[in-house]
Amino acid sequence: MNISKIAKEAGVSPATVSRVMTKNANVSEEKRLRVEKVIRKYDYRPNALAQGLIKTKTNTIGVLVADLVNPYYSSMLENCEKEIIRCGYVPIICGTLNDCELEVKFLQKMFDMRMDAVIIIGGKSDELVTDPDYANLINRLAESMPIVITGKVEGGDCYQVTLDEAEGINQSMEHLIALGHRRISLVGGMEYIKSTYDKRIRYRGILRKHGITYRERYVINSDYGIEGGYEGMEDLFKKNKTLPTAVVAINDYSALGAMRSIQERGLRIPEDISLVSFDSTYIVEAVLPRLTSISYDYECFGKKLVDTALKLVNKETLPDVQKVTPKLIVRESVRSLL
Amino acid sequence: MNISKIAKEAGVSPATVSRVMTKNANVSEEKRLRVEKVIRKYDYRPNALAQGLIKTKTNTIGVLVADLVNPYYSSMLENCEKEIIRCGYVPIICGTLNDCELEVKFLQKMFDMRMDAVIIIGGKSDELVTDPDYANLINRLAESMPIVITGKVEGGDCYQVTLDEAEGINQSMEHLIALGHRRISLVGGMEYIKSTYDKRIRYRGILRKHGITYRERYVINSDYGIEGGYEGMEDLFKKNKTLPTAVVAINDYSALGAMRSIQERGLRIPEDISLVSFDSTYIVEAVLPRLTSISYDYECFGKKLVDTALKLVNKETLPDVQKVTPKLIVRESVRSLL
DNA sequence: TTGAAAGCGCTAACAC
């Protein structure tokens, strides 16, 4: 079914059908009713490809996300979706399976499909050192399609809504130190990821400020999943005879793995080791003990991402960088040493 | 940038540029090189809307999922995505926030966008009694766009790839009964959801077969999230002086909530209460004790869904219903009473 | 091998 057939059956021109559908022109009551009847009869809906082609607007916001399973990302995603829907747009999600090539491919595809804007959550823009090819791609696409990212693209013509990582690590460290912890380990993450890099820099700064010796073997590399947390923790145990009294996990997804490692060794949280994580997804409330964790206002974060994208669609001017402030939520996984 | 500009700059006709891009016609070496050079110069990519419009094929598979956060769904999603990508298509995901109206709206939108096929995971097709309006919608859309569902649409012209729920509950019940459990509770889910209904029917059948009295107050309604599991478990405690020795949770997302409720009362799993769940997402390995759980081969499930969709795109004939067989994975959350 | 032309389905400017 298409607009011409509807027009023919209603005895009007395609233009009139279009006018009835879009509601932004006057049509005589009589013809309108006739057209509406035929539309209902066939449940006619206009072809979005044709509409998009002529209007150069598709009413879609693309959301590219590095990992669909990680609850941090799915929380972000859900909140972006809600806001996109609330604003009358259609959210189009693509997961990039933590694969850079796929990210680039899908980003291009979203451009090809003429999405009105794209939000990129995680992925290549998370890297500390921007890949110049990626920056070029972003710049090329951003000429006609606004791009909002949660990371950073050096020299990239796109907008950032990003977490204040330094503030997050700050709050968790100060909390631990205030409770008497001096041997604090940072488990998980990779140095080439900007958020992790920022955390580690600040971690050292805080230790120095409190006159605590920095121990390199308390900082453990590993990836951001459950397995990463487990292996990171195992690594920590292997590398240290003097264990830390507190561990800061890079996110609560990996904290799950860290907990398993700790508990398998018969150690208790928080009695033997305190544990703090980042993200405060549903996981922190689901495990025992509940995890003290850095929390973001996901609703607000999602809203900011989407609203930024939509303002850009409407050619409004915006700051290049917006920060989302984290907040430590104290639960049960930290013990006082005082 | 568009095909005419490229053509002009290369000194050829748009048709020739198209031939170069699609590679399915002969172009003289000389012109081809000239065109390719201009294409590279501008990183030209054809407008997917225009392509879709003329080819009546968009190379996209839509995936509609009821809940992005629930790890059962995100696992499904990830595996569908992988297979869609492997087959050279672009996965387009929409979450429907467990909202029926949204599901209908997005399904229509996917049709409007002329996706080559749509996979619907969860949502309205999960309901025991099919909404006739929904069936009509499915039938209308399915005339030109194959639809694959994980549930069931009575009288719907779509294809099912569905879990063998009866077999799942069968395995978990037989396992519990073999270990001496007689007081077994079923926590979570709603009767109007087909998968839950099927489980409960079979649950009664198995009890009868083993000569165990069915107790209605051991079957608890609640929704499918963490909160649902918690409240369901609380409800169970409230309703029963004689507690069950084992609980079967409707999924492992809700089992998280059930565990919390059990542990808050100072009861231990499995010493005081055994716990079994459905789905075997990452959660079952993340908690302590690890949950004995019904597992699906998500990779195979995802593949089957996608391959079914793609075969339909290619007009192959297929069985209306395909079953995915579950398998009980024994971990640490069930105690033997023998 | 190549270009001209038609047409996918729609909207919007224009003329009446």
Add this chain to the structure above:
DNA sequence: GTGTTAGCGCTTTCAA
């Protein structure tokens, strides 16, 4: 108020 027409960007006959 309404129909005609042009055109969005592409692919694919059809001729040459």
